[in-house]
Amino acid sequence: MQINFTGLRALVTGAGKGIGRDTVKALQDSGANVVAVSRTKEDLVSLSKERPGIETVCVDLENWEATEHALGNIGPVDLLVNNAAILLIEPFLEVSKEAFDRTIHANLRSVIHLSQIVARGLIARGVPGSIVNVSSIVSRAAIQGLTCYSSTKGAMDMLTKVMALELGPHQIRVNTVNPTVVLTPMGKKVSDNPEFVKAMKKRTPLGKFAEVEDVVHSILFLLSDKSAMINGSGIMVDGGYLAS
Numbered sequence: 001m002q003i004n005f006t007g008l009r010a011l012v013t014g015a016g017k018g019i020g021r022d023t024v025k026a027l028q029d030s031g032a033n034v035v036a037v038s039r040t041k042e043d044l045v046s047l048s049k050e051r052p053g054i055e056t057v058c059v060d061l062e063n064w065e066a067t068e069h070a071l072g073n074i075g076p077v078d079l080l081v082n083n084a085a086i087l088l089i090e091p092f093l094e095v096s097k098e099a100f101d102r103t104i105h106a107n108l109r110s111v112i113h114l115s116q117i118v119a120r121g122l123i124a125r126g127v128p129g130s131i132v133n134v135s136s137i138v139s140r141a142a143i144q145g146l147t148c149y150s151s152t153k154g155a156m157d158m159l160t161k162v163m164a165l166e167l168g169p170h171q172i173r174v175n176t177v178n179p180t181v182v183l184t185p186m187g188k189k190v191s192d193n194p195e196f197v198k199a200m201k202k203r204t205p206l207g208k209f210a211e212v213e214d215v216v217h218s219i220l221f222l223l224s225d226k227s228a229m230i231n232g233s234g235i236m237v238d239g240g241y242l243a244s
Contacts, residue, residue, distance in 0.1 A: 003030050003220050003221070003224045003226060004030060004031050005027060005030045005031045005032035005079065005223070005224070006030075006031030006032075007031070008031075008032050008033070008078040008079055009032065009033045009034075009035070009075075009076055009077050009078050009079070010027045010032040010033070010034050010035070010077070010078065010079035010080070010081070010223070011034075011035040011037065011071075011074065011077045011079070011080050011081070011114075011118065012024050012027065012034065012035070012036055012037065012080075012081040012083060013037045013038075013061060013081065013082055013083050013084035013110070013114065014037070014038065014083040014084030014085060014134075015036035015037055015038050015043075015044070015047065015056075015083070016036075016038035016039075016040045016042075016043025016044060016047065017038075017040075017043060017184060017185055017186075018182070018184030018185060018186060018187075018212060019083055019134060019179075019182065019184060019212055019215050019216065019219075020036075020038070020081070020083040020084070021036075021043070021047060022212050022213065022216050023081055023083065023216050023219055023220075024036045024047065024051070024054060025050075025051060026216050026217075026219075026220055027079070027220070027223075028051055028053070028054060030220065032079065033053075033055070034054050034055065035054075035055045035056075035057060035074065035077070036054050036055065036056050036057070037056075037057045037058075037059060037061070037071070037084070038056075038058060038084075039058065039059060039060040039061070039084075040058075041058045044056040044057075044058055057070050057071060057074070058070075059071065061084050061105075061106060061110035061113075061114070062102060062105040062106045062110065064105075064109070064113060067110065067113055067114065068113075068117075071114065071117060072117060074117065074121075075121075076121060076125060077118045077121060077122075077129075078122070078127065078128075078129050078130075079129065079130050079131075079223045080114065080115065080118045080129070080130075080131045080132070081131075081132050081134065081219055081223070082110075082111040082114060082115065082131065082132070082133045082134060083134040084106065084107075084110060085106060085107045085134070085149075085152075085186070086102060086103060086106045086107065086149075087146070087149045087186050087189055088102065088103055088148055088149065089145045089146065089189060090145065090147065090148070091144070091145055091147075092147045095147050095148060099148055100147075100148050103148035103149060103151075103152055104148075104152060107149070107152035107153070107156070108152045108155050108156060108159070111133055111156060111159065112159065115131055115163060115174075118131065119131070119163075119167055119170070119172055122170065122172055123170050123172075127171075128170075128171035128172065128173075129171070129172045129173070130172070130173045130174075130175075130222065130223045130224075130227075131163065131167075131172065131173070131174045131175075132174075132175055132176070132177060132219050132222045132223055133156050133159070133160050133174070133175070133176045133177075134176070134177055134179075134215070134219070135153045135156045135157055135160070135176040135177065135178045135234065136149075136150075136153040136178055136179060137178050137179065137180050137236065137238045137241055137242055138150040138153050138154075139153035139154040139156065139157045139178060140154075140157075140178070140242055141241070141242060153178075156176065157176055157178075157234060160174050160175065160176045160232060160234070161232045163232075164231045164232030165232065168231055168232075173222075173227070173228075173230065173231040174231065174232065175222045175227070175230055175231065175232065175233050175234060175235070176233075176234040176235070177215055177218045177219055177222065177234065177235050177237055178234050178235065178236050178237065178238065179210050179214070179215045179237040179238065180200070180204065180209055180210050180237065180238040180239060180241050181200060181209045181210070182209060182210045182211070182212055182214075182215060183209060183211075183212075184212060187209070200241070203241055203244050204238070204239040204240060204241045204244070205239060205240035205241075205243065205244060206239035206240055207239070208239060209239075210237050210238070210239065214237050215237050218235045218237050221235075222235065
C-alpha cells in the first residue's frame with residue numbers, strides 16, 4: 001500500500017526522539033514537507049543534519065505563550081501529529097500538584113492549542129486535513145504509578161472524539177494511535193522493571209512490545225487518504241493486550 005504525501009505539509013511534535021523522530025523521517029520519505037517541533041535544540045540540530053530539508057522549531061509546548069509565538073503563524077499545515085508528551089512516574093498517593101500540572105500542560109493542553117492553530121488554518125483555506133494524536137493503551141488499562149500520564153491519555157481519547165465531531169464537517173479527520181510499551185527513551189522509564197516487563201508480555205497475545213515502526217506505520221495510515229472514512233477512532237498498537 002503506497003502512501004504519498006507529495007504537496008502536503010506536515011507538523012510533528014516531540015520530533016527529537018523515538019516515535020516523533022521516525023515519523024518525521026517517514027513523512028519526508030513519503031513526499032511531505034515536514035516541520036519538526038521539539039523542546040531540545042540538540043535533537044533538532046542532529047535531525048536537520050540527518051535529514052536536510054526538514055524545517056525545525058524549538059519550543060516548549062508546555063508554555064502556551066511561547067507556543068503561540070513560535071507556531072501561531074506557522075503557515076499552511078495539512079497533517080498534524082500530536083506526539084509530544086512527558087511521563088512522570090509517581091504512586092497515586094504521592095502525586096504532586098507540580099507533576100500533575102506539568103503533565104496536563106504537556107500532554108493535553110498543548111494538543112488542544114496546536115490543533116486549534118492547525119484546524120483554524122485548514123478551515124480558512126477550505127481544505128481537508130488529518131490530525132493524529134498519539135495516545136496509549138494506558139488510556140484504557142490501568143498501570144500502577146502512571147496516574148498523571150494515564151489521566152491525560154484517557155482525556156486525549158475523548159478529546160479526539162470531540163475534535164472529530166466538531167471538525168468533521170470541515171473535512172478534518174482526527175484519530176488516535178494507542179501503543180503498548182515502545183522501547184523509546186520514554187518507554188524505557190517503565191520497562192526497566194523486569195517484573196513489569198514479564199507481566200506485560202505475558203498478558204500480550206503476541207508476547208512482545210511494539211517497535212517504533214509499528215506505531216509510525218499506523219500514524220501514516222491514519223494521516224493518509226487510505227483511512228478516508230476513519231474519524232474519531234483509535235488504532236490499538238498493542239499486540240492484543242487489551243483483548244486479553
